Amino acid sequence: MTPNPPLTPLVLVEQALLGSLLLDPSRLAELKDSLTPAAFSIAVHSAVFAAIQELPAPDPVEHIAGPAWLDKVLATASSKTRGVDAPYLHTLIQATRGLGHLPAYSTLIADAHARRRLHDRAVHLAGIARDASFPDPVATALRAAEDLRAELDAWSPPTTGVRAPPRPDPPATASQKAVDRAADDELHLIASAVAHPEEAAALRAWIRADEDFTNPIRAGLWKSVTALLSRHAAVDPLTLLCEAQHHGVLADADPRPLLATLSQPAGDLTYWAAQVLSRSVLATADRTGRAIAHYAAEATLTPTQVSLGSHRALAHFDAVRVRWQHVTAPPPAHRETVVARPGPRSTAPRTRTPVR
Structure with a gap:
């Protein structure tokens, strides 16, 4: 079954990035570990990217000559999630735009992933603040x-150079x-x-x-x-x-x-x-x-x-x-001031070295 994700701008960017990597796997090095499979918005894209990361890059000449490496990507990705098939890999390759835009696509995907994680953490904070069942x-x-x-x-x-958004007024x-x-x-x-x-x-x-x-x-x-x-x-x-x-x-x-x-x-x-x-x-x-x-x-x-x-x-x-x-905050602990007291006076006779 060919996946049919909603074609949002982010999904199109993910398709273009994955298609570029399927065409030229050596370009994965350009991303410099800026992306992980979890950064993609749908499971199919995560599985394809994980497969590209795991598999050794093919010989460029052999890759142009036949689909052997693409078959390995398909087998690896389909073992991770349902819905990955050969027609969808073809769709990804067709979605490729300018090969030079790979870093820009990577930044867009990473930013979208950061926003989703930030959203989830923020919802969690608001939920905890309204939950009176916690001991503290x-x-x-x-x-x-x-x-x-x-x-x-x-x-x-x-x-820099951008104004902060207006504050929302949640009820x-x-x-x-x-x-x-x-x-x-x-x-x-x-x-x-x-x-x-x-x-x-x-x-x-x-x-x-x-x-x-x-x-x-x-x-x-x-x-x-x-x-x-x-x-x-x-x-x-x-x-x-x-x-x-x-x-x-x-x-x-x-x-x-x-x-x-x-x-x-x-x-x-x-x-x-x-x-x-x-x-x-x-x-x-x-x-x-x-x-x-x-x-x-x-x-x-x-x-x-x-x-x-x-x-x-x-x-x-x-x-x-x-x-x-x-x-x-608890009040500072009271510390007693220890006053040094003179010891008992020595009763030994004092001696004085004569001056010569």
Whole structure:
């Protein structure tokens, strides 16, 4: 059965490259190990390329005289996957274009393969960020982000002279249970900050209202806390409510329910900060994964744009990760300073060498 792959531009490029190698196997050396069988988009092409790599190149004169080497390619490739037959090898040879374009075809195929791998890693990261079943979801997401970064760093298209693509705006997908949990954590953080302004002053640089809070009202309340702290003003539930009006919070709402919440702090401030930032890390990992998956799958973007956009998305994720690590890092171990004490004074008589 002759394979009938969809004739996308990439498939046509793969056919042209394979056809060139079938016509002149010695040209495989021009690729300099830039391609592997896995780089091809369909199994038939992977099998044919693997066979060309495995078989010794034929004598040029004998290759022109007869199809003996092509028969070996057919036998080797068909043993690796179904669908490889003599008519399709003929199709590949007919697809050959300019023999001098082999390096360009190789680059196109390698870039497409890198985009597919990047897409798969990005989808994996986004999936992990939304999966609450892991014992330590933040650590799992960080490992997945490093795997994604390694995949991106292994691919190096040119990065000059091209602007990065616009950031996509993926929709939020949090469940109602997750939304409610986030609201509780954020309110507990704000209430604890009001109760312990000295500790809150040390944390305000590491928690960003516009990035780490899931609701604009609670984000406005945190901005109000940091504004009071920056002015060294008195911080309590009432001063916070008055400050919040300057940030557009509680314009016409009854302040008494919020006043009651702010007046009953519970738990450690650092604990609630870690909870809020952990959720921010996972939310950013989700957005980062989906953004990079979008870049990698978007055919209108060049490889350079995909690379630039992906690096930018990971840089934003790194900024959130650094803030989370600062807040959750264990305090430095207390080290006792050992003060050297003078030993017992010697009671032996002192002797002095006479001067001659």
